[in-house]
Amino acid sequence: MTFSWPWLLLSVLVIPLIFAIRWWARRRRRRAAVRVTSIALVRSALPDRTRWTRKIPAALFIAGLALLAVGAARPQASVPVPQTSATILLALDTSGSMCSTDVDPNRITAAKKAATEFIESQRGGPRIGLVTFAGNAGLLVPPTDDTDALIKALDGLTVSRGTAIGQAMLASIDAIAEVDPSVAPTGATPGAGGEGYAGAAIVVLTDGANTQGVDPQTAAQEAALRRVRVFPIGFGTTNPSPMVCDNTQFDGGGWGGGFGGRGRGGFDRGRNVRTIDEPTLKQIAQTTGGSYHRAENAGQLQSALAALPGSFTVIRQRVDTAAAFAAGGAVLITAGLSLSLWWNRPRIPAR
Structure with missing residues (x-):
């Protein structure tokens, strides 16, 4: 909790001042005491009160004053707020290693299925x-x-050489900038950073490491300057496995020879020994305020994607809670005064 006018918290000092005045008044009252011949007469003249009926109104009054003092400082609380205009850029790795069969039937097919289910869930x-x-x-x-x-675009995905993670992040930033004026494109200087994060996020799904193009950490810094969070997902296992894609999953260029059926009418370029560059992916998440997720099979990938919207479609905003404190203080003071008047009302002695 933060305060717009923190110096007004000094108004809480009125509470010890009240205690000091009460103590001084009681001392003066003792000096002006008079002697009476009958305690019974005094008791009959005083309201019938217990110890609690004396202390409860005072406690309510003091608590109400404390709430009013806090409210005067204009407290602000950070609360979760649904982001109805969120934008999500899904950046999918379509490098040749996505043909690895360590995930059945291969990584690219499992990734397309998981991405389709994710998109459907966000309809x-x-x-x-x-x-x-x-x-x-x-x-x-x-x-x-x-x-x-x-979904139609996902159905037509094909694989090819190389892995340009950093360039994918920059392309995602530019796509966000086209629909969100608060996010500057990569060629422009970002404006003064506001509070919190932008209403947009990038999900990067990859199974390897950056092999060419812009360094991913450079791209992550560009995203951070624009308050755009990046949520990397490392997909696949570290187990060597054949890389097999059918003809519909191959773009047909840049691979040269090495085509062979291997039972699927596509290509098999031997064993995939490349591992996911987890340190880089974790650093991207840390730099931008996102989070890194690991998925070794189709089920874990679907779970990782399903859990992400709660991270970037709900943002935290500062809400002024001064009115709530003022209302609470007024209620407590009113309750204290009302109880005091009720318990101290004059009573007609029974005959």
Whole structure:
């Protein structure tokens, strides 16, 4: 909790001042005491009160004053608020290693299925865009709420050489900038950073390491300057496995020879020994304020994607809570005074 006018918290000092005045008044009262011949007469003249009926009104009054003092300082609380205009850029790795069969039937097929289920689950929610990257990165579908168009684009994904993670992040930033004026494109100087994060996030799904193009950490710093969080997902296992894709999953260029059926009419370039560059992916998440997720099979990938919207479609905003403190203080003071008047009301002695 923060305060807009913290110096007004000094008004809470009125509470010890009240105690000091009460103590001084009681001392004067003792000096002006008179002697009486009958204690019974005094008791009959005083209201019938217990110890608690004397202390409860005073406690309520003091608590109410404390709440009013805090409210005067204009407290602000950070609360979770749904982000209805969120934009999600899904950057999918389409490098050749996505043909690895350590995930059945291969990584690219499992990734397309998980991405399809994720997009379907967000129908009617945030805008989603699609970026693919291998040796180069490109925007496949601009941020849209057209779920069918996104799924159709996923169906046509093909693999090729290279892994340009950093370039994919920059392409995602530019796609966000097209629909969100608060996010500057990569060629422009970002404006003064506001509080919290932008209403957009990038999800990078990759199974390897950056092999060409912009350094991923450089791209992460660009995203951080624009308050855009990046959520990397490392997909696949470290177990060597054949890389097999069918003809519909191959772009047909840049691979040269090495084609062979291996039972699927596609290609098999031997064993995949490349491991996920987890340190870099974790550093990207740390730099941008996102989080890194690891998925070794299709089920874990689907779970990782399903858990992400709660991270970037709910943001934290500062809400002024002064009115709540003032209302609470007024209620307590009113209750204290009311109870005091009620318990100290004059009573007609019974005959």
